[in-house]
Amino acid sequence: MKSKEAIRRLLKKKILILDGAMGTELQKRGMPGGVCPELWCLENPDIIADVHKAYGQAGADIVYSGTFGANRYKLAQYGSADQVLEVNRELARLARRAVGQKIRVAGDISSTGHFVEPFGDLPFEEAVAAFSEQIRGLAEGGVDLFVIETMMDIQEARAALLAVKETCPAFTIVTLTYENGGRTLNGTDPISALITLQSLGADAVGCNCSTGPEAMLAFIEAMKPYATVPLAAKPNAGLPRLEGEETFFDMDAATFAAHGPAFAAAGVNLLGGCCGTTPDHIRFLAETLRNAPPRPPVRTALSAVSSARSYRLLTRNQPLVVVGERLNPTGKKALQQELLAGKMSLVRQMTREQEQQQADLLDVNVGVPGIDEEKAIRDVLALLATATELPLVIDSAKVETIETALRLYPGRALINSISGEKEKCERLLPLAARYGAMFILLPLADGEVPETADRRIAIVREVYGKARRFGFSKEDIVVDGLVMTAATNAQAPAETLKTISWITNRFQAGAILGISNVSFGLPERNWLNASFLAMAQLSGLTMAIANPSMEELMAIKRAADVLTAKDAQAAAYIAHFAGRAGSQGPAAAPATPASTPQSPEEKL
Amino acid sequence: MKSKEAIRRLLKKKILILDGAMGTELQKRGMPGGVCPELWCLENPDIIADVHKAYGQAGADIVYSGTFGANRYKLAQYGSADQVLEVNRELARLARRAVGQKIRVAGDISSTGHFVEPFGDLPFEEAVAAFSEQIRGLAEGGVDLFVIETMMDIQEARAALLAVKETCPAFTIVTLTYENGGRTLNGTDPISALITLQSLGADAVGCNCSTGPEAMLAFIEAMKPYATVPLAAKPNAGLPRLEGEETFFDMDAATFAAHGPAFAAAGVNLLGGCCGTTPDHIRFLAETLRNAPPRPPVRTALSAVSSARSYRLLTRNQPLVVVGERLNPTGKKALQQELLAGKMSLVRQMTREQEQQQADLLDVNVGVPGIDEEKAIRDVLALLATATELPLVIDSAKVETIETALRLYPGRALINSISGEKEKCERLLPLAARYGAMFILLPLADGEVPETADRRIAIVREVYGKARRFGFSKEDIVVDGLVMTAATNAQAPAETLKTISWITNRFQAGAILGISNVSFGLPERNWLNASFLAMAQLSGLTMAIANPSMEELMAIKRAADVLTAKDAQAAAYIAHFAGRAGSQGPAAAPATPASTPQSPEEKL
Numbered sequence A, B: 001m002k003s004k005e006a007i008r009r010l011l012k013k014k015i016l017i018l019d020g021a022m023g024t025e026l027q028k029r030g031m032p033g034g035v036c037p038e039l040w041c042l043e044n045p046d047i048i049a050d051v052h053k054a055y056g057q058a059g060a061d062i063v064y065s066g067t068f069g070a071n072r073y074k075l076a077q078y079g080s081a082d083q084v085l086e087v088n089r090e091l092a093r094l095a096r097r098a099v100g101q102k103i104r105v106a107g108d109i110s111s112t113g114h115f116v117e118p119f120g121d122l123p124f125e126e127a128v129a130a131f132s133e134q135i136r137g138l139a140e141g142g143v144d145l146f147v148i149e150t151m152m153d154i155q156e157a158r159a160a161l162l163a164v165k166e167t168c169p170a171f172t173i174v175t176l177t178y179e180n181g182g183r184t185l186n187g188t189d190p191i192s193a194l195i196t197l198q199s200l201g202a203d204a205v206g207c208n209c210s211t212g213p214e215a216m217l218a219f220i221e222a223m224k225p226y227a228t229v230p231l232a233a234k235p236n237a238g239l240p241r242l243e244g245e246e247t248f249f250d251m252d253a254a255t256f257a258a259h260g261p262a263f264a265a266a267g268v269n270l271l272g273g274c275c276g277t278t279p280d281h282i283r284f285l286a287e288t289l290r291n292a293p294p295r296p297p298v299r300t301a302l303s304a305v306s307s308a309r310s311y312r313l314l315t316r317n318q319p320l321v322v323v324g325e326r327l328n329p330t331g332k333k334a335l336q337q338e339l340l341a342g343k344m345s346l347v348r349q350m351t352r353e354q355e356q357q358q359a360d361l362l363d364v365n366v367g368v369p370g371i372d373e374e375k376a377i378r379d380v381l382a383l384l385a386t387a388t389e390l391p392l393v394i395d396s397a398k399v400e401t402i403e404t405a406l407r408l409y410p411g412r413a414l415i416n417s418i419s420g421e422k423e424k425c426e427r428l429l430p431l432a433a434r435y436g437a438m439f440i441l442l443p444l445a446d447g448e449v450p451e452t453a454d455r456r457i458a459i460v461r462e463v464y465g466k467a468r469r470f471g472f473s474k475e476d477i478v479v480d481g482l483v484m485t486a487a488t489n490a491q492a493p494a495e496t497l498k499t500i501s502w503i504t505n506r507f508q509a510g511a512i513l514g515i516s517n518v519s520f521g522l523p524e525r526n527w528l529n530a531s532f533l534a535m536a537q538l539s540g541l542t543m544a545i546a547n548p549s550m551e552e553l554m555a556i557k558r559a560a561d562v563l564t565a566k567d568a569q570a571a572a573y574i575a576h577f578a579g580r581a582g583s584q585g586p587a588a589a590p591a592t593p594a595s596t597p598q599s600p601e602e603k604l
């Protein structure tokens, strides 16, 4: 197996050429319809070897083993569920023999044909186990790297990727299949998938199949600004043409290859072909890209979280990000009772409401005395996977609950929180690293709630020092400024704001506050919360944990976004308020359309 | 006439002893009831000379000429309105001859017996003219200084003081008469009077008559923290006792003088006696205070404005001061029409509403195209003198309007505004100085609305440099940070807040903003205004010109006062909100009573 480093070095030098279609090439060479392709290949080794060879000779730097469906669920359809290890090992060896040592063999992994929990009936750990089995076979067969491809379910892709990491860590490409609308079959868009997969440890991320070069180019362009890893693409040879029951792809090799320079310019780092492409397509492509300089990833880290269906940048130059705080049973009798009884109606209702009230993320905490927290978080995550598109903030005092959630959550989560408390910090940092989560750094230490900004800053530096050893950068964390109540200490707000200013202006990380604590013990708390939020936004606050049903708070936040120049041309403000309670101003409002979309570069 | 400096030097060395009662001493010596005391004295020069001599020998440093009622209105009651010059000149000469050159003679001036415009029927300029006439006589008679005493109407005291300044500038003591409740007959309290009179140019301010030493001591104690000038007191010999138609004061000299040390400790700088006191009282007092060290004024300037009935500190360590902006016809059709028609119902209504909405000051602007602004401002000021206790901000684009207002306004006004526009600046600075007004320094220059904080700062420094030459200090000005609209320049709020921060933290003056301009051209302006206000308060804003009927704005302001530690223990916040819409917090609200009054030292 090639080291990751060797492949990464190569990627800095050139755009790697991937192979083209396997299925259509096998059919041309006589594979009948209705057979299991993997088993047929094992029985006809020369034919698949011929295809591999052809792609190698055409200029592919990496060929995919013929093991696309070689998992226990697909093989079971042909009565061969018990042959997973053997089929993968042999087909990998066959590819290796066909192309020799100079061309890399990627162990090809694709879908089981089932949607995975929480989107389907296949339990997550069973999916992981099935992929692990396939991976062991491919590793025995001597593949150089892995490719998880043509995935339509982000959760199944996560399961496969975790299986690689936990079975046989090696360079792994993960490519999903996006329909023309830019979503996978169960709704994932390319940027959300990129964020989820690259943080979970994918070494290259991209897309294959379903679309021709034009549409796929747009996906690569969309992903590039957010990519910390190389991007891969395998478009089909144009759009499919149906003739009776058969599908044909008509784009000829020269036309196909002519898209190469645009892909290179968009920043693709691995490029091949999918359905309908032939060794000729790959040859033309390789020649076209021979001297194209590669565009490596523009960043090494990204402040962003994702769900299966959306993502949220947590960068500093944008409107304040609001984390809805309501999915937390603390002090809520009714929610406590429902969670204890395993009921979900309040969770569903609060989720819907917070979404309507335009929370950007949802904090999820299921901590009730006497509850089975791990079961509760599984159930709530399962519900939320379909009930909301908003990315989640995993909030628990228990390390085990956080681990369960991180493993199952079909996106990149934000952990709330990791503090300077020694034991928990030492257990949580490796967990966060393993699952690629972002985390809120809470400047508490064992037995200490620091009153001054200076002491908080010292704790932040200490925890961040530990986090760096696990590969975390400032983009991966959001620092909590620690809100104390103004009623007990008049200087408390000033110390918190000083901390916030240090976090964003000096330390240069995102800054978050649980706003409402400032007003504890005082009447009309909403005004204190709102006023404090405006001050915190001026001081540099980038995120707030708050109750989005507080209209005054949200209105003040929107205004503060404008006043801190984070809401360009007040577009979001106007979009939200225009049409509601008439403008007090003259008719000369800025002419900019309210919904002007920002380009990714502007957002970053 | 002694120079002011000579008297000031003396005041640094000792507590000056003033004389005692004149009327009761004259009666003892045979003056019958019902006569004009001044005319009787002229006919009986030896008797009054004897009283002056007795006080001089008792230890008085200053004796008052027997000219208390020697103005044309009082003399007219005895058919001698045309003898003002002569009476004052002769009685002054008589006092001088009686006490010689070593004891100072103060030309005594008191009430005409009429309330002055806007509180009564005597036109302000007629009062000034009458006092000028008396002052000319006193000056011809060779007095060393003036004393305006036993005044019950702050406006009449102002008229007399202006008459001195404009006729014969000399050291002038002004003492008002406060009832036991601590107000003059028409409602002025000692601190408001002090602020009004010392800024208008009184060289010493204080109180005389109506109360005995105990009550008067409290007035001196109340005034001392705010005094930029020496304080004077002439208490009666205790409380009056009526016997038939006659009034007696029974406090003996020793008992009276025993209050001396407490007055010295409270910071009195000139101390004598009023009704019922005798040369004996003054002798005992002089002896008691022989070695008492004087307490000079603690300050050379004071950030404060006043009306006839209240004052408002504009110091920086207190809740944000709100200037109600509504008394301004700009953009208000109905108010324009009323002002043009000389009607006052809207002015009255807006005044009442802004007071109920807890504005601290009221901005007054009568600028309507085609209006006689000078007449309009006179009419509005006349109305407001009784319609509100709030101090006023005089707001006009016309120098003449500002001059008219400053001359008539029975308090210390704040001018809105003086900018760097050369010609107006050169006309307004001397005006502001003459009437002792504070002013808002607006950083505009000829043909320039500066966009950056740096440029605004440069203009502030330039205008302040000019103002210093007129004796202004930073306590006398409030600097406008200049609000520009966020809709046209996203960086505008940041430049304004940077300016505010510089004003309060570096330049160390008060800072003011006309908040609502920030939201011009945008919908739901109230949220932008409120959010900006919180940010500005964090940046150091001390005053805002705003519409106090905007509940959100005022609520956010109150909250920001708490969060910036300007509302100690949230007392004002709790007082305002407790009982309204139930507290969201636990019952453990701070136990401090909401209305804890701050001591003057704490407020400053």
Ligand SMILES: [Zn+2]
Binding pocket: A113, A114, A115, A121, A122
């Ligand atoms: Zn299934």
Ligand SMILES: [Zn+2]
Binding pocket: A208, A209, A210, A236, A274, A275
């Ligand atoms: Zn395909």
Ligand SMILES: [Zn+2]
Binding pocket: B208, B209, B210, B236, B274, B275
């Ligand atoms: Zn008296």
